[in-house]
Each structure stands twice: as structure tokens, then as C-alpha cells.
Amino acid sequence: MTRDKRTVKFTKQVFADKEGLQLATPEIVARYIAKRLKTDIIADLGCGIGGQVIFFAKECRKVYAVERNPEKLEYAKKNCELYGVNNVEFILGDALSEGVRERVSDADIIFSDPARPLSEKERTLENLEPPITEILRLYSGITQQLAFHVPPQMPPERITLDCEREYLSLNGQLNRLTLYFGALKRCERSAVVLPGEAQLCSSDAPAIKTGTLREYIYEPEPSVVKAELLNELAQKIREEGNEIFFYKGDEKRTLLTSSELIASPFFKDAYRVLGTTGRDIRKMKEILRAEKAGKVVLRFDIEPESYWDVRKRLEEGLRGERTLHVFGFGDEVVVGEKVRK
Numbered sequence: 443m444t445r446d447k448r449t450v451k452f453t454k455q456v457f458a459d460k461e462g463l464q465l466a467t468p469e470i471v472a473r474y475i476a477k478r479l480k481t482d483i484i485a486d487l488g489c490g491i492g493g494q495v496i497f498f499a500k501e502c503r504k505v506y507a508v509e510r511n512p513e514k515l516e517y518a519k520k521n522c523e524l525y526g527v528n529n530v531e532f533i534l535g536d537a538l539s540e541g542v543r544e545r546v547s548d549a550d551i552i553f554s555d556p557a558r559p560l561s562e563k564e565r566t567l568e569n570l571e572p573p574i575t576e577i578l579r580l581y582s583g584i585t586q587q588l589a590f591h592v593p594p595q596m597p598p599e600r601i602t603l604d605c606e607r608e609y610l611s612l613n614g615q616l617n618r619l620t621l622y623f624g625a626l627k628r629c630e631r632s633a634v635v636l637p638g639e640a641q642l643c644s645s646d647a648p649a650i651k652t653g654t655l656r657e658y659i660y661e662p663e664p665s666v667v668k669a670e671l672l673n674e675l676a677q678k679i680r681e682e683g684n685e686i687f688f689y690k691g692d693e694k695r696t697l698l699t700s701s702e703l704i705a706s707p708f709f710k711d712a713y714r715v716l717g718t719t720g721r722d723i724r725k726m727k728e729i730l731r732a733e734k735a736g737k738v739v740l741r742f743d744i745e746p747e748s749y750w751d752v753r754k755r756l757e758e759g760l761r762g763e764r765t766l767h768v769f770g771f772g773d774e775v776v777v778g779e780k781v782r783k
Contacts, residue, residue: 451463451466451467451468451469451493452466452468452469452493453469454524454525455524456491456493456517456521456524457491457516457517457520457521457524458491458517458521459491459513459514459517462490462491462514462517463491465490465555465557466490466491466493467493467494467555467591467618468493468612468617469493469497470612470636470637471610471612471617471618471636472493472494472496472497473497473500474610474634474636474639475494475497475553475589475618475620476494476497476498476500476501476502477501479498479501479502479551479553479589479626480501480502481502481550481551481587482502482503482504482550483502483503483504483505483506483548483549483550483551484498484502484504484505484506484549484550484551484552484553485505485506485508485546485549485551485552485553486498486505486506486507486508486553486554486555487508487537487542487546487552487553487554487572487577488508488509488510488537488554488555488556488557488572489507489508489509489514489515489518490509490514490517490518490555490557491514491517491518491521492507492517492518492519492521492522492530493521494553494555495507495518495521495522495527495530496521496522496525496527498553499522499525499527499528499529499530500527502529503529504529504530504531505529505530505531506530506531506533506545506546506549507522507530507531507532507533508533508535508537508542508546509532509533509534510534510535510536510537512534515532515534518532519532533545533546536572537554537572537577538572538576538577538580543580543581543584546584547584549584549585550585550587551585551587551588551589551626552577552581552584552585552587552588552589553588553589553590554572554574554577554588554589554590554591555590555591556570556571556572556573556574556577556590556591556592557570557571558570558571558593570592574590574592574603574621577590578603578623585624586623586624586625587623587624587625587626588622588623588624588626589620589621589622589623589626590620590621591618591619591620592619592620592621593619594609594610594616594617594618594619594668595616596619598670601621603621603623604623604627605621605622605623605627606621606622606626606627606628606629606630606631606632607619607620607621607630607631607632607669608620608621608622608631608632608633608634608669609631609632609633609634609664609665609666609668609669610633610634610635610636610665611633611634611635611636611663611664611665611666611710612636612637613636613637614663614664614710614711615664616664616665616668617636619668628643629643629644629645630644631643631644631669631670631671632644632669632671633663633665633666633668633669633671633708634665635663635665635666635707635708638707640707640708642666642669642671642674642675642678642708643671643674644669644670644671644674645674645677647673647674647676647677648673648677649673650672650673650675650676650686650687650688650698651676651687651688652687652688652689653687653688653689653699654687654689654699655689655699655715655718655776656687656699656700656701656715657700657701657702657703657714657715658699658700658701658702658703658704658712658713658714658715658781659689659697659698659699659712659713659715659769659776659778660686660697660698660699660700660704660706660709660711660712660713661695661696661697661709661710661711661712661713662675662696662698662708662709662710663707663708663709663710664710666708667696672688672696672698675706675708676688676698678706678708679704679706684700684702684704685700685701686698686699686700686704687699687700690769690771690774691771692743692771694743695741695769697769697771697776699715703781711780711781712780712781713767713778713779713780713781714778714779714781715776715777715778716729716733716766716777716778716779717729717732717733717776717777718774718775718776718777719775719777720773720774720775721742721770721773721774721775723752723755723756726756726768726775726777727756727759727760729777730756730760730766730777731759731760731762733762733764733766733777733779734761734762734763734764735757735760735762735764735765735766736757736760736761736762736763736764736765737757737760737764737765737766738753738756738757738760738765738766738767738768739765739766739767739768740752740753740756740768740770741767741768741769741770742768742769742770742771742775743770756768764779765779765780766778766779767779767780
């Protein structure tokens with residue numbers, strides 16, 4: 443994809459206003475969601491500029507695109523033309539109105555990506571517009587198959603509905619949380635990694651074992667961590683003939699460890715361990731010099747205003763060409779080098 447403001451998310455120069463573009467689902471994510479929700483007739487309530495509608499139209503026979511903002515609905519029409527899809531019925535109206543409900547009453551699946559205030563400090567289902575509970579109340583008489591995008595950073599305890607919670611990461615970053623209801627629900631929690639579409643579902647997998655630091659450490663994909671699927675990941679790796687252990691974790695990062703290098707689509711990154719020490723600048727620099735480091739990436743809790751000062755102190759005097767990563771949990775520091783995929 444090109445890096446134009448309008449094509450960071452899309453492969454074409456889409457029509458959009460600033461807000462619509464900011465809230466639009468990236469093309470690669472929209473394609474995955476459309477494949478998972480492939481059906482005969484689907485309704486997208488609150489379709490915005492149509493980023494998701496385009497790919498629903500490529501997978502389904504008919505799509506209802508509902509939007510109460512006339513300007514955004516016009517963008518959606520133009521974007522569907524741009525992508526060459528013509529099986530979309532555009533509806534200007536409020537998704538919570540009886541009139542809209544009647545017009546989409548033959549839909550097999552109801553989908554909605556509710557709007558959320560861009561500046562809200564606390565992510566809750568009640569802040570979404572339209573509220574998910576209202577869509578469920580109004581549309582459950584049409585179909586039990588409903589799906590919603592909600593803010594991926596929303597704590598799991600705030601979602602008490604009977605649904606599958608699918609966390610999706612894109613290029614190593616948490617991108618989407620989708621709730622699936624009715625027959626669309628496959629398990630309680632799931633994780634998807636894009637690109638590649640690797641998937642994990644919650645199960646009765648035994649708890650991952652905690653182990654001492656070994657030759658390699660791994661950062662699991664954020665979707666796996668957020669979906670609390672480390673047990674399932676460890677079981678999958680065991681089934682493939684390897685053993686992995688939980689090493690350390692906090693709110694910002696989780697590290698797994700193993701004696702042999704393991705390849706998995708559920709790892710964001712893998713590192714070869716080069717040394718460990720306490721959180722002492724002098725001792726850290728000894729390891730960095732011995733390993734011929736030139737640049738250092740800090741991977742521990744540190745005040746933003748102190749980051750570059752500490753990094754500069756660690757890099758001062760280094761003459762090597764390697765970029766090394768310094769992980770810290772409490773007083774313990776682990777120095778590693780990223781294993782290139």
C-alpha cells in the first residue's frame with residue numbers, strides 16, 4: 443500500500459472526510475471480516491464511508507448500507523463505485539428507527555461498527571452510538587446472527603454479553619475487537635493475526651508453565667495476550683513438538699521463553715538472549731559493549747521524558763553496528779537481539 447493519507451488504509455484513493463477516514467476499517471481487516479461474515483444478505487448499520495461495505499459486497503449477494511449522515515453515505519456510494527461493487531442498497535436513516543429495521547428485515551446477518559467519541563477517556567459499551575444493547579433489542583427479532591466492532595482496548599470485564607470476543611492484531615498492533623452473537627459465536631475468546639489470518643480459539647488448554655530464562659524470548663501478538671490465550675498458544679506449540687514457558691509479564695508486555703528457536707505466526711517478535719543483569723547502567727553497558735551494540739531500544743517502564751536521556755547514556759561510547767533490545771521487569775534486565783523473520 444502507498445503511504446498517502448487516504449491510502450494508508452486502502453489500496454485506492456478513497457473518498458472521505460477526516461473523521462470518516464480516521465474511523466474507517468483498514469482494507470485488510472475489512473476483507474477478513476467480510477470473509478468471516480460471508481452470507482446471502484448482510485446489513486451494515488452505520489456504514490460510514492463504506493470501507494467495510496465494499497468487502498461485504500465482494501462476499502455477499504446483497505448488502506444494506508445504512509448511514510444517518512448524508513455526506514458519509516455519499517462517500518460510501520462513491521467508494522463502492524471506485525471498487526466496482528454494485529450489489530449495495532444505500533439507506534439514509536437512523537439504524538434504531540422502525541423504518542430502517544423494516545427495510546433490512548430480510549438480512550441474514552446484522553453488522554455494526556458503532557461510532558465512538560475520539561476523545562473519550564473510558565471505553566464502555568454505553569458510549570457507543572448507536573448502543574449495542576439497543577441494536578440487539580431491535581434486531582434480534584430479525585436474526586440472532588449479529589456482529590459488532592468495539593474499542594479493542596476495552597477491558598474484558600466491561601463486556602458481559604453472551605458472545606465471542608475476537609481480538610485482532612495487524613502488523614503487531616492491536617487493531618480490532620469484534621463481538622459475534624448467535625451462530626456466529628465459535629468460542630468465548632479468540633485471536634486473529636493479520637496479515638496471514640492465523641487464528642486461536644479459547645479451550646480447556648492446561649495452564650502455561652512458568653520457567654526460568656532460556657536462550658530465546660518471545661513477544662506474543664497483542665491479540666493473543668488481550669484474548670488471554672497464552673495457554674492455548676503453549677498447547678499449540680507443544681503439539682508442534684516444541685516447549686515454551688511463560689517468563690515475565692506486566693500491563694505493557696509479556697515474554698515467553700524457550701531453549702530452541704520456535705517459529706509461530708502468534709509471535710510478534712523473537713529475540714536471542716545475550717545477557718542479563720540488574721537495572722544498573724554500568725553493567726548494562728558492559729553487556730552492550732561486549733556484544734558490539736551500536737543502538738539500543740528500551741523495552742521497560744520509563745517516563746517518556748526520561749527515555750532518550752537513558753538511551754543516550756546507554757549508547758554513549760558504543761561503536762558496534764548491532765541494534766539490541768533491553769527488557770526490564772522490576773530490577774531484572776534482559777538484553778536481546780531480534781531474530782529476523
